[in-house]
Amino acid sequence: MNPIISKLLFDIARKRFEKTTQQPVKSETQIRPLINSLEVEIRHAIKEYFLILIGVFSAGFGLKGFLLPNDFIDGGATGISLLIENLTSISLGFLLLVVNIPFILLAIKTISKKFALRSIVAISLLAVVVHFVEYPVITEDKLLIAIFGGFFLGLGIGLAMRGGSVIDGTEVLAISLSRKLGITIGDVLLLINIVIFSFGAYVLSIETALYAILTYLAAAKTVDYVVDGVEEYIGVSIISEFHEDVRLMLTEKMRRACTISPVKGGYKNEKAHYDRSLIYIVMTRLELPRLYTELDKIDKNAFVMTSVVKDLKGGRIKRKPLK
Structure with a gap:
């Protein structure tokens, strides 16, 4: 070094x-x-901010290469900004910052300051990219604009999430409302976007609103592909020689309940005996970067296996999707 x-x-x-x-x-x-x-911490931070940077440029390409030149809109805070930009002469870069401010303040209160700080960086970078970086206009075909504009925008949102941030603040509002109303994050996002698209149909045109729905669906499916769902839970199995240190990290630092089972080593002809423990924990996919960071501090050679958890009932599952 x-x-x-x-x-x-x-x-x-x-x-x-x-x-x-x-x-x-x-x-x-x-x-x-x-x-x-x-x-x-530094190594993981570099990786996560790199994902955020790539995500910002991808989202910028979706906006300036497809949506903006053709007066298209999207859902969420980006869609609100695009609507205002269509109705006024205010710069989109400035609007992206202003529209997302309330959501960032909400993130500080409901999620964490670290997450909010990363989101501020991501949204600020997106505003700079949209304002200063020139992208080529790819096509004027409305169907291609809706599909591929949504794809690159969703790719950017998904990569930013993998980096532990958001570039669209309505995700934060959806998380907050889902806890209070007892409905899924996806349902909250759908309700928010119905309002945005309805307003878009009124002030622009029904055709524009219909294409906006296509853009939103393409973006949403791309985000699902990149991060496998905002509210998806992941089961994590960990086997480490330092299992007690791992347990303390999970319960005290990450404040998560875990299940511990004795396991046998069975490599080649060695006599099997209970020499290690398997630790099982359920968390959201967006918490995995932090888990990997903390786990690397304890044991870089720990065996980690993840699997998608489709349904949950009972137990001590702390529903806090982001870091």
Whole structure:
């Protein structure tokens, strides 16, 4: 590793250690676990922000290469911004920031400050890309515009979600309302978009609203493909030599209930015996990046298996879809 970066990590780890223990650092060995944790956090953060960056440029391509030049609209906060942009001379980049502000404030209250910060970065980048980056106009065929404009916009939204953020704030509103009303996030998004498309049919035209529905459906299906559903639950099985540390991380840091079962090793001709534990936990797909980050800090060689959970009933499932 670069000596400058190593020194920076050492200084940060030293300050954290001294703040927590109220004792001076006597050797690097004392803070080696903290340094390793910082390295993991930085590595995962780079990967997640890279996904956000690619997602922003993909969404920008969908908007400026397909939707904007042909006066098309979409659903969600982007659709609201496009509607206002069609009715006024206000820049779309500025509108994307303003329309999403209430949703970001809601994210700080209902989800987390870290998630809200990443979303602010993602939405700001999208506003900059839409305002300054020039994309070629791909086609004037309305059907192709609706389908492929929705595809690239949905791809951008999905990649941003994989990076732990959103570029359309209505997802946050949908999460909040789903908890209060007891309905799914998908149903809330559908209701929000029905209102947007109805308004679009009134102020623009019914044809534009119908094409907007096609755009929304293409975007929604693409998002499903990229992140397998906003509210989808994933079952995670973990086998690690440091199973107690993993359990503490899950229950104390991530505040999730888990199930622990003894398992036998059965490699080749070795005598099978209960030498490890299998930890099983259910969470949403959007929480997986954080789980992988925390797990890498404890055991990079842990065996992790994930599977889609189609239905849930009972148990201690904390319904908090985002980090």
